[in-house]
Amino acid sequence: MDYRMGVISSLDEVGQQAWDQLLAKQEPEREPNPFLSYAFLHALHESGSACADTGWQPQYLVLWRDDKLAAAMPLYVKAHSYGEYVFDWAWADAYHRNGVEYYPKLLSAIPFTPVTGPRLMATDDEARQQLIAFLIEQQQASGMSSTHILFPPEDQVQQLEDAGFLLRSGIQFHWLNQGYQDFDTFLATLEHKKRKNIRAERRKVQEAGVMLRQVRGADATDADWRFFHRCYSNTYAEHRSSPYLNLDFFRRIGAAMPQNILLVIAERNGERIAASLVIHNNHTLYGRYWGAIEHVPCLHFEAAYYQPLEFCIANGIETFEGGAQGEHKMARGFLPVKTHSAHWLAHPAFSDAIERFLQREGGGIDSYMDELNERNPFKT
Incomplete structure (x- = not known):
């Protein structure tokens, strides 16, 4: 042929x-x-x-x-x-x-x-x-x-x-959905110490007065993308390096593939302070980027792990791929x-x-x- x-x-x-x-x-x-x-x-x-x-x-x-x-x-x-x-x-x-x-x-x-x-x-x-x-x-x-x-x-x-x-x-670390009804059902499958630590981390974020919003790609505004890019760039600045991706890239995927995008935006006292971005289809969610302009203990875990996990459970998504490296993810239910x-x-x-x-x-x-x-x- x-x-x-x-x-x-x-x-x-x-x-x-x-x-x-x-x-x-x-x-x-x-x-x-x-x-x-x-x-x-x-x-x-x-x-x-x-x-x-x-x-x-x-x-x-x-x-x-x-x-x-x-x-x-x-x-x-x-x-x-x-x-x-x-x-x-x-x-x-x-x-x-x-x-x-x-x-x-x-x-x-x-x-x-x-x-x-x-x-x-x-x-x-x-x-x-x-x-x-x-x-x-x-x-x-x-x-x-x-x-x-x-x-x-x-x-x-x-x-x-x-x-x-x-x-x-x-080696990477992935979370597998075992048909959990809700986040508490998932927590119940973990060892007592792991379950206790996750609840303590989530409580710290709540007690700090932080509210989190899950924003689907179709609902994300240009202001959301500009804020997310600011957070993303700040993560690189803290590590004294330059970001790989520019705002134009995020705007383009926001317009071209909104069905695959979820932004998690953290707010306190009416002001946005952090954001994470995950990409997904109907069977896999991929952790991608996170950043903050104000430090709140455990907020990274809430925005980049626990909120996406809740999204997976609510939408029947089978797998959450946590990205590169990160042995600490095992304490949060991810497996090698x-x-x-x-x-x-x-x-x-x-x-x-x-x-x-x-x-x-x-x-x-x-x-x-x-x-x-x-x-x-x-x-x-």
Whole structure:
């Protein structure tokens, strides 16, 4: 079967209808991953948050069959390793110390978003194999140091290993909805100490006179987005770094995908003091961003965890993915989940060295996973 292959720098070259139709075919029985939607990716690019000027040059791979989009892969030429959440700084340093260039590199991921989702998007297995072959052809012809595929789903991991990629594991913390009727029903399943601590944290926020509002994307005003961006930027300022995302990006997703957005806004004495943003579909909620302009003890936990948990329970959402890192989430009912990434390195000696490193690291990840599971926060 004949395929027409191409590399595009803008999703405009595909169009929203074709892109979202392909996305919908990845898990036809479930609502599509919102971070892979045309609306989200296009907002990243058009707002200037993820573009060549910020070190994220789009170079998407696309395959057409009978003039229909049969496969695609989000792919970037990266000039650095910021905003990835699978850390390869040590690899880049080793290259540099040996006089070998590590950047630019190829990266398949959702910018600034450590969320598992299909990277090899295809209508069928044949198209997916053609996409993998095209990727290998591109990475070998590009002269770049490496290709990295971050947070692919379990069913694509073996395909990438078969194609010569080295596999790496990580750990995130996810909350699973066991059909809870309300927040108290969920609390009742936790160990006594964990349950007591959560109630104490929520009480501190209430006693501080803080009220919280859950604002759906369709109801969010421009003032809400401006305030949220102020909070988001303040979080980065407190860590002496610059925010990845600009106000234009948030306005764009607010207009283009309001059905996937929930803002939690905290107020005291009629003044807004903090906000969090989560993204969701009908089966998964993803914790994303938080910020405050005034410190209130435990408000972060209330706005970024407990309010979204209540939203999940009220709306029958199955999973709350808590984002990168955060062992402290276990005390709030989140459990460890293994994540994956795949890596191809052109330099044979470095590839061998990193393969040995990943074998050692993988053993450590497995041991850490066992240790975490022994500290399960739920009643035995």
